[in-house]
Amino acid sequence: MTEHSLPAVLPPRLTGPRTDPAPVADERRALTETLGYYRRTFELKCAGLDPAQLSERSVPPSTLTLHGLLRHLTGCERWWFRIQFTGEDVPNLYYSDDDPEQDFTDLGGDVDEAFSLWHAECARSSEIVAASSLEQTGTRRSTGEPFTLRWLMLRMIGEYARHIGQADLIRERIDGATGE
Numbered sequence: 001m002t003e004h005s006l007p008a009v010l011p012p013r014l015t016g017p018r019t020d021p022a023p024v025a026d027e028r029r030a031l032t033e034t035l036g037y038y039r040r041t042f043e044l045k046c047a048g049l050d051p052a053q054l055s056e057r058s059v060p061p062s063t064l065t066l067h068g069l070l071r072h073l074t075g076c077e078r079w080w081f082r083i084q085f086t087g088e089d090v091p092n093l094y095y096s097d098d099d100p101e102q103d104f105t106d107l108g109g110d111v112d113e114a115f116s117l118w119h120a121e122c123a124r125s126s127e128i129v130a131a132s133s134l135e136q137t138g139t140r141r142s143t144g145e146p147f148t149l150r151w152l153m154l155r156m157i158g159e160y161a162r163h164i165g166q167a168d169l170i171r172e173r174i175d176g177a178t179g180e
Helices: 027-046 066-085 111-130 149-175
Strands: 137-139 146-148
Touching: 027 066, 027 111, 027 149, 066 111, 066 137, 066 149, 111 149, 137 149, 146 149
Parallel strands: none
Antiparallel strands: 137 146
16 A cells, blocks of 8 residues: 555545654654554555445454444544543534444445545644643543543554554455555
């Protein structure tokens, strides 16, 4: 998979070509560039596939799909940065108490729209990061406990890293493509 193999199915890239985070950087730059790197890596794992392939459950009995991971990561961006950290009054995406796994299992809707929404949530998250200090806190709705932006960024880096590993396996099973 190359940087230039994005299919017509995907909206414009997050930030252009994927580049490694700077090996010598202050904490903010290291966290920001690493999260951006992982976002871009996930996008590249989906490159070149049509909507049917993105929604293919390729590792039975698992219900994981690239489309489901996309929906899940979009929901995570909104949940953590907008709802938990800034306290914005926006609805959850792809989640309800009646169907907490719908981000993975309900793959209705247009894949182009799903990518557009993910791009928008990533952009909003980036705006929040740019406007906040690493020490600024949000509050976990479930426990009332505070957390810092630093903690949130580390959590999101871990979230993306874990799901990129899953995306690697799903992608290889779909068409044999492997990548870093």
